[in-house]
Amino acid sequence: MTAESDPDFPQVETAEETLDEDNRLKADFVRLVLDAVERGDTEEAYRLAQPLHAADIADLFELTKREDRADLAIALGDLLSADVLAEINDWVRDDIVDALPAAQIADLAEQMETDDAVAMIEDLEEEEQQAVLAELDPEDRAVIEDALSYPEESAGRIMQRELVAVPEHITVGQLIDYLRDNQDLTTEFWEIFVVDPAHRPIGTCQLSWILRTPRNISISDVMKREQTLIPVDMDQEEVALRFQKYALISAAVVDDAGRLVGVITADDVVHIVQEEAGEDILRLSGAGEGDINEPIADSYKARVRWLIANLGTAMVASFIIAQFGAAIETMVALAILMPIVASIGGNAGTQTLAVTVRALATNQLTQSNTVRSIWREIRVALLIGATVAVIAGLGAGVIFSNWTLAGVIGAAILFNITIAGLSGVVIPVVLDRLDQDPAVSSSIFVTMITDSMGFLIFLGLAVFAGLAG
Amino acid sequence: MTAESDPDFPQVETAEETLDEDNRLKADFVRLVLDAVERGDTEEAYRLAQPLHAADIADLFELTKREDRADLAIALGDLLSADVLAEINDWVRDDIVDALPAAQIADLAEQMETDDAVAMIEDLEEEEQQAVLAELDPEDRAVIEDALSYPEESAGRIMQRELVAVPEHITVGQLIDYLRDNQDLTTEFWEIFVVDPAHRPIGTCQLSWILRTPRNISISDVMKREQTLIPVDMDQEEVALRFQKYALISAAVVDDAGRLVGVITADDVVHIVQEEAGEDILRLSGAGEGDINEPIADSYKARVRWLIANLGTAMVASFIIAQFGAAIETMVALAILMPIVASIGGNAGTQTLAVTVRALATNQLTQSNTVRSIWREIRVALLIGATVAVIAGLGAGVIFSNWTLAGVIGAAILFNITIAGLSGVVIPVVLDRLDQDPAVSSSIFVTMITDSMGFLIFLGLAVFAGLAG
Structure with missing residues (x-):
């Protein structure tokens, strides 16, 4: 008996069987999932998609015909996570999100980092947007409303608010203790920002420098004072050029008064550079936004x-x-x-x-x-x-x-x-x-x-x- | 008396006076430097350029006429640092490097990270390349020769060799002590790689997770086992797509046997994405490499x-x-x-x-x-x-x-x-x-x-x- 002939035999288990040599989902695999969805076998569709990375589930939605995406969403249930929505093409996300009730969108938004939640909510119709905002925790709502107050494609829209900022007088040891003791701090950060009493950044400190320094040294002796500060209303294309010019991994975003309000990281910039450089080719040929998922x-x-x-x-x-x-x-x-x-x-x-x-x-x-x-x-x-x-x-x-x-x-x-x-x-x-x-x-x-x-x-x-x- | 009329008055002091609103060098400033070079006032040229960031000195060379670049290089002396050469356009760098003696190129290469040194040396004529390699420390030479053995634009060319890898049985406290005690480790790293005895990566650990974890916890309980491994011969365009798809900040590069040999970070990928996306537009219109600095x-x-x-x-x-x-x-x-x-x-x-x-x-x-x-x-x-x-x-x-x-x-x-x-x-x-x-x-x-x-x-x-x- 071969594996293929036994319906109970797990046919797709590892990445090698689902992804081709270019790391794209194989057509056979996509068809397997969609066939299961079509014949109503949601359990099988779920089982097949479960081992996938969020980015691949996002691709799965993009590769599905527009009219079948709602069925796929139902079949995959909780696999359609905040991470998946954060990775998905804008047009495809609009389709999916439009089909969800406001409460569920709010639920997903609360699990996302600010920049991803904003990207999802900013494209909603005005009315739907208000309904989602009303469902959010007051604190999350304030953050997202603040982000939405900045122009589209500006630093204020793409930055994350979750960051670690400390005063300059503390030592490396005190910093490490602070990080260990405060459970509600973000766990995803790449640099520590050192701020003055008015919360204006005065220096930045790579985590590697902190890890290489004895506990009794002051943070102000470790940090680099030369920083690239991003104004909150700077266009994302300009942000990307700064990252490229100065080879940054992350950068502080400051408001008009020079106060630290957020951070942008290079992984977001990779996405922006791809988008902006691609836009030039489309604009030059008069193809507008030119996405294959565009209506x-x-x-x-x-x-x-x-x-x-x-x-x-x-x-x-x-x-x-x-x-x-x-x-x-x-x-x-x-x-x-x-x-x-x-x-x-x-x-x-x-x-x-x-x-x-x-x-x-x-x-x-x-x-x-x-x-x-x-x-x-x-x-x-x-x-x-x-x-x-x-x-x-x-x-x-x-x-x-x-x-x-x-x-x-x-x-x-x-x-x-x-x-x-x-x-x-x-x-x-x-x-x-x-x-x-x-x-x-x-x-x-x-x-x-x-x-x-x-x-x-x-x-x-x-x-x-x-x-x- | 106004500032402009007094030749002794420092006319260019801060970034605001040298850079325009788009963060590009102002034409007036560039002319000021080049005029100084032309009239042989190397001291003045040096004084003007000294406060600039390496990336701006790189731009200064790009904005200078081809035939005047050698004079500028002489005037700026040690300001033409390894960092400047790492930032500079390929064509312009070729011009400058061709004019330098092999010993000086080797000197600069030793101050660079591997990927930047390789980028500089790979474009040299075969003969000049051998001369530079001969001038290098045996250890640096081995590393660069190894990098040059991989195809152009592959992961092996763009990765850095400087990384931190540890076995999985150690604790967070032992790791921090190891980082503090070993002065010859790199200070620029964003993740710790956990490897098995054969030096194959089995997990990755963001520095923020380490800083948030008590000393007695084992590294294997902090690390993420799901990793994106980059084969050393993968094309850089494919590498960039992986970074984008999985929103990576850094990723391990492995050889054919699965051993950890290097690391690629998102700041390099930003550069690659810019280059590759730009290449498409140039290729579509038949403009070849299409750089304005191209001969x-x-x-x-x-x-x-x-x-x-x-x-x-x-x-x-x-x-x-x-x-x-x-x-x-x-x-x-x-x-x-x-x-x-x-x-x-x-x-x-x-x-x-x-x-x-x-x-x-x-x-x-x-x-x-x-x-x-x-x-x-x-x-x-x-x-x-x-x-x-x-x-x-x-x-x-x-x-x-x-x-x-x-x-x-x-x-x-x-x-x-x-x-x-x-x-x-x-x-x-x-x-x-x-x-x-x-x-x-x-x-x-x-x-x-x-x-x-x-x-x-x-x-x-x-x-x-x-x-x-």
Whole structure:
């Protein structure tokens, strides 16, 4: 008898059988769970999911069809823990949370760290949000209401309130005794903050330094006075850049008066960096939030807006072509070749744009090196333009046996790639100076320029060279 | 007398005067330092840079023109510390390190943590690398040679060797005494690893748990047995996904035999996530490594290769147009409108592509939801296609007073956007299944399809509808 043929034999026991080599849930395993849910065998579904890590249960929900998620939630019961909800994709969590009564959401929120509870509650409808807040302990409610008072994606939303702060006059021994004796302190912390009587941070102390120091030494002799303090209203993208620049594991968050109000840790920042860096690629291509779990209506709205703008720029290009209608009628080869000039220019512009947007997002491109970067991109563009122009010119010359046409397409490509390089760096830099997100609208402008200029130069040169009237 | 007019008055003292609101070095400050370097006033340059954080000195080098970096390095002398080199952009570091003698590089490497020293040495020319290794202490050399034996961008390259590992039978008190008494242990660690006699990790212990526990408790009662172990040859992108999935602050790295050989911490992972997520956007647009500090020759090579491939796909599209030469001669409006169909299709394809590449990179799109995602993209594409088709059709109908032409362009746009959505999800998924990086080559294929199909459908339909022969 083989394991597979015996229904009582535990078929999925270890991580190796549930996860593939990339640490993702295997399709077979997911199907096994969902089949059990579908045939109403909730016990089997529960048994299968029980050994999973919270992050994998979260993935299980994400991999389930939207309409089946409620059934899965019922089958898994208490396995749908606060940890699972903290790990789950925003859109999927909204689906699940919307189906739960306010009291249960409040219950889950109380088991979470503040930042996770806030992430869950902030996306609820106003009315539902109020109902959940009403169900919370007064103390938890105050904390979450305070967090919700800060702007979305600010430090105040993502920080944890649970932290350890001590005055500077105590010794290492006193600190250790304090930590051992106070059972209601958090157990998850990576640094101790040393504060003055007004609760303003004056230094920070890695736990490893405390463990390596004799009991009689004063904390003020162990702590590092140089700290990176995060203002509570700082945008999370800026927070992530600070963590990256100074290689931080955790950092104190302070309010307007400089008082310590929370802590942000690197594990949260990893998530933010992933999100923010991913957003740039989606914005550059006009895909909005661009999550595969996003409702179709939202994807539609974000993308169609972009394509309508794109239709507008394409019409500008068409208008330019229309001015050369007579030339095209005389020489149809112009219509055949003109998309090449526009396409190459568009792609060259996108390359420069991607490099520039990344450099701006990572604070690498500042006022000090803007002129140098523009000059750099022009030189790269001239080199690339010359190469591609020669290849395209030779190709067109041979195919059409017309060396004037070859010269025209070569010159047009060189010119358009140079324009593309220039606009690919100047447009995002200007948008950045105007405090606009360069990832959002740069590519519309760049594409419009490379399309329009591509057609204009190519067709204009053709007429000028006497190829067509 | 104002501060600005007195050359002896210290003009730059605090962070506020050197950094702008985004925490970047102010252009004025950078110019002040570089002017001092240029006029040979190394003392002034040193004085200005001295109060800066290592990460800001690193930025100062990045913001300096390539040819002036050696002079800046000489002026700053010992301010160009191991910490500065650890923070600096790879390309810029190569420039600086190439100018230093092997003995000095070895000196700096010995002050760095292993992962930073490896990052500096791995980029050197083979010959220079050997010279530096020869200058190192035998112990440091062995460690770095070992690290270099692992593949680039693997866990073995980015891990630190400095860690604290203890056997499971000791108590919290014994552990603290051990940490206090052994002066040569590292002072930078965030977790204690508990190992068996073969040095295999059996559990991990956050320092906060140790500090909260009485001395007489055994470590094995405090530690968490559930751990995320990183194989030493795992790719750094995969490492970053594990950190993100399980919200880790640090994780043990193990060799083939399961022995503990190093540790990776979240501050390094923040850097990797930033790099990897940024790489996707650059690859999708064919910009190679795409760093603004990259030598021009490298940028040229990476980008021109892509544009030449793009020239090939554009020629395929031109070939298709050439088949309809007669139709275009009959009705020049076709030449005017055809770029709209291709351009809209290309942009719609890029949107889907960006979403799919992100979902693949973050392990959100797996075998379990591939079919669902394809179906989702088709539905989004049909909705978007219908909207844009109606707008474009109405526009063309009004402008050209030709409602057959309006119908043709509308139908072509709807069809091409649908094809774009389908190929934007299917192509990267197939490349991913074939173990190819979907970010690298997807967009060439998608653009080729949307360009060619755009022209083919539009011109083909026009002929079919009897608009032109």
